[in-house]
Amino acid sequence: MTAPLRRYGFEDAERCVQCALCLTHCPTYRLTHDESESPRGRLAMLAAWDRDEAPLDPSMRRALDHCLGCLACEAVCPAEVPYGKLIDRYHEVTASPTRAPSVRLLVWLTHQHGKAAWLHRLLAGLERMRMLPLLKRLAPGRLRTAVRLLPDPYPRAVVPHGRLVPKGAAGDGAQRVSLLAGCVSSLWMADTYVAARELLLVLGFTVDLPDHALCCGALARHAGDSRTAQALRAELLRRLPVSQPILVLDSGCLAETRAACGADGSGGTPVYTLTTFLEAHWPPAFEPALRQPERIALHVPCTQRPEIHDAQAVGRLLGRIQNLTLQPIPIGHGCCGAAGSYFLREPTMSDAFGSALIASLGASLPERIVTTNIGCRLQWQSELRRSRLGIPVEHPVETLLRACPRAGPREGTGS
Ligand code: SF4
Ligand code: SF4
Structure with a gap:
């Protein structure tokens, strides 16, 4: 036969x-x-x-x-x-995804660090001149889809590099971790990286940041460009120290970074989301508390839902904060519609998912929304702008930093 x-x-x-x-x-x-x-x-x-x-x-x-x-x-x-x-x-x-030129451009930028940094400076400059809102209004066709999701306000910070040790620690005396600055998140979540580094230092960790952003390859793989995805994974493995835990800030980078580092079941360097790592290593002496009571809505990205332990860790971590009431956001359609480069290649479907977000908050609006994924954060910000709701969206580490007593160990020297 x-x-x-x-x-x-x-x-x-x-x-x-x-x-x-x-x-x-x-x-x-x-x-x-x-x-x-x-x-x-x-x-x-x-x-x-x-x-x-x-x-x-x-x-x-x-x-x-x-x-x-x-x-x-x-x-x-x-x-x-x-x-x-x-x-x-x-x-x-x-080759369906790469039929959209904007997707090709995004994938290209994941391995063109210099060009991506140049674009970041250009957008930050437009923000300083207050021209970014104008660009969002006047951009034609697909370009408008792309710029619609740019953060507002656009971050002016630049992701720091090198090793930073907490004040008072003798360099190697503190536990060392590597913080992975991802390709898109290091541009559009630059402020969050600054907050993450600060929080790790406050909690007494020595933080290593690679000398430029590294991409886990997820965007390229989802776009059907497996060759670029493999090359990016290999570069990531070459540049990250394999002798200490690797922390990713964006939950969307977790699976791919684990696979690159051999941490997806075959041993290798441990890779965690920063929130899961903090939940497991939170120093008992630190009791985070917000100055004023706040009700914060927690959005769990669809890519994080299969990682149930990871999703639950975010809730437990935020649950440590006094004066914070956590409001879960119902699952709704199950995705915000950003989904990597999906918002660029399928804008109509992406909009349909996005337009259901505000209704999912229910009648009593929270004071803030937190999420661990850059795409979800940008989609939320865009929908909140569209609905003229001034609710800030932040990463859990930004909430934690606001709630941490700064009298603890602080940033010391870089080496
Ligand atoms: S959109 Fe549906 S079919 Fe596609 S990966 Fe998600 S659950 Fe599976
Ligand atoms: S219907 Fe869905 S869950 Fe059932 S076997 Fe097929 S893919 Fe799996």
Whole structure:
């Protein structure tokens, strides 16, 4: 008997037993209630296309392109269908994501550190001249989609580099950690890196920051550019010290950085989100307290939901802060719609997800929103601006720093 013909390598799609357990976890299915926009529907399409039983027609292509790559389906699948590998392969075969020039530009910037830094300075300069709001209003077409999500106000800080030791510690006496400055987050969350470094120093850690931003390769991989993703991972491994824990600020960088460092089950250097690390290593002497009572809404990114331990750690960490009331945000459609470069390549779907965010806050609006993901933060800021709501969005480390007694050990010398 001859083996059935497979054209593109989607054999694993046939492992789906059609149990439907993944459907209610899938943001695009929750939004549309359309089977073709579900993991099960997409797997059936890939399998049929692979066996040459159905051509990849425009409606199939649209449904497959709408996938966010959040992998909520993979996390709950009893048949262990490797959905992430399959959708990456689909992007590789069709090059769908990179048809959008703005996605190509974003992926290019992930490995062009000098050009990215130049762009950062240009945007910070436009912010100083108060011209960024004008650019957001007047930019044409897809460019408007891209600039709509720029942070407001645009950060003027530059991510620090080198080693910083807490005052009073004899350099190597304090526990050393590496803080990974990611490609996009080091530009648009530069203020957050400054806060993260400050918080780690306040808590008594010695912090190593690489001499420029490093990319985990997630954006390139989601865009179907596996060669660039592999090169970026290799560079990340070359430049980060492997003898101490590696901390990522943006939860979206966790899975890829773990894979790059061999920490995804095969040993290797431990990689944590900064929030999970802080939750496990919080010095008991520090009792964070906000000056005034605050109600803060916690947004859990869809990419963090499968990492249940990680998502819960954020809540526990913030739960240490006195005067803080934590308000969970209901799951809603299950995704904010930013999703890496998704907001650039699928702006209509991205908008549909984004426009549901404000309603998810309910009637009693919080004083702040916290989230660990740069894309979610930018999408929230954009929707809050659109609704003329002046609610700040911050990373949990910024909340913690505001709540920490500064009388503890402070930043000392760099070496
Ligand atoms: S990756 Fe996310 S959006 Fe895509 S099918 Fe799975 S759950 Fe749905
Ligand atoms: S949970 Fe897994 S096996 Fe069940 S329908 Fe979804 S992809 Fe198929």
